[in-house]
Amino acid sequence: MIDFDMLTHAAPFLLWIPFPVVLLVGLWAIMGRIPRRFYEKYPRRLLKRSQMPFAYAWRAQIEREDLPFIEKARNRSVALEIAILFMGYPMSIAFNIQSAVALYRCNRTADMPTMIPPLRNQSSRNPQASRRPGSPR
Secondary structure, three states: OOOHHHHHHHOOHHHHOHHHHHHHHHHHHHHOOOOHHHHHHOOHHHHHHHOOOOOOHHHHHOOOOOHHHHHHHHHHHHHHHHHHHHOHHHHHHHHHHHHHHHHHHHHHHHOOOOOOOOOOOOOOOOOOOOOOOOOOO
């Protein structure tokens, strides 16, 4: 039998798992950013375009000896974006576990008997029969 209380207490820890990974990848990406000398050499707009994941037209405007530095910064920024994207998977797993446990508890308590007695006759032909005893006419 599954201990649902343990699942509800363990699910929030899934939210903390990706934070150290994203923090380390973020520090790694910051260490590999574009050096300051390239901002003096090339327009800022061109360097910002070089960091976009699916754009390659900027390569023709950059000299060959500068290309490895900019490519390194680009690859690291894309890796950071992917790490942030995958941070959502443990979060969705945790929320799915919590909602499944909540639904299980609702269904378990819905099967319990209620204290409200059912109406005697619920036919639509006789409206007098569907009234509760002692209710005004």
